[in-house]
Amino acid sequence: MxxxxxxxxxxxxxxxxxxxxxxxxxxxxxxxxxxxxxxxxxxxxxxxxxxTRRALLNAVFAQRVRALCDLARPLGGEDDTRAALLTWLRELLAYSVAARGLADALSYEPLGDDAAGDSCAAAIEAAGAPLLRRAIADRAVRDDVTVHDLLTLIVGIALATEHHADPAVQAERVFRLAVEGLAPTAT
Structure with missing residues (x-):
């Protein structure tokens, strides 16, 4: 430019x-x-x-996506690799809920494809991959989980909760259910 x-x-x-x-x-x-x-x-x-609409959306979200990617770097050095991954995913979810349109934009991007290497989805995947690899290596996350799985989960939660009275609260609740499962908590 x-x-x-x-x-x-x-x-x-x-x-x-x-x-x-x-x-x-x-x-x-x-x-x-x-x-x-x-x-x-x-x-x-x-x-x-x-x-393209995708090019416009990538430009709209670029600065915040860069901040999310930057957040992943220091989290990559945390001892608790599962907590680091979950912290980053929560931040991604919070932004996806707050920045109307990001989840929708990510949902029609072919996550995992090489076609859009400079896209928001590609940047987010690249930032999250090392966090996931470390968590898998530490046996803190199942070894069959992929970055694509996690991003699909975040996008799904953001899209499913965007019309709730308080989407951020509902999104966090659904995220917790997905991460912790349906088992009752120990008292």
Whole structure:
């Protein structure tokens, strides 16, 4: 983007700012035409900067996804590898619930495919994989669990709870059930 004219850079920034607001309000299916109109540009300008809906969504979520990926690094050094993995997954779930549209965007990305190496899904998978490998090596997590399984679980919980009165509380409850199982707690 450094070689772009200043008006093109302004248009890009304006489209991205409007897209963030629209995706927060309407999720991943936010109207590209409305984004263009609110940004004061034509649909062709939106498509020139973001040729696909996925490209726009990746740009909208990129900064927060980077923060989630950055969080995985220090957690990778924790002694309790299961707790580290669960902490990271909880953060991913919290953001997926709070950032309307991320779970939807991840749900139609082919998780595990090499096709979208610069996508949010690819970055999240790459960040979570070392945490999972360590937990499996420590026998803190079953050895047949994959990063794709865990991301599918997070996406499913986020999508299933997004219309609840308090989606964050419901998502945490469902996550706990998935992680701890249905067995009663010891008293």
């Amino acid at each position: 450094t070689g772009q004219r200043s008006d093109a850079r302004r248009n890009h920034a304006r489209v991205l700012a409007v897209a963030e607001t629209e995706v927060a309000a309407h999720g991943a299916q936010a109207s590209l035409e409305r984004i263009a109109r609110e940004a004061g540009v034509g649909s062709a300008t939106v498509r020139r900067h973001f040729p």
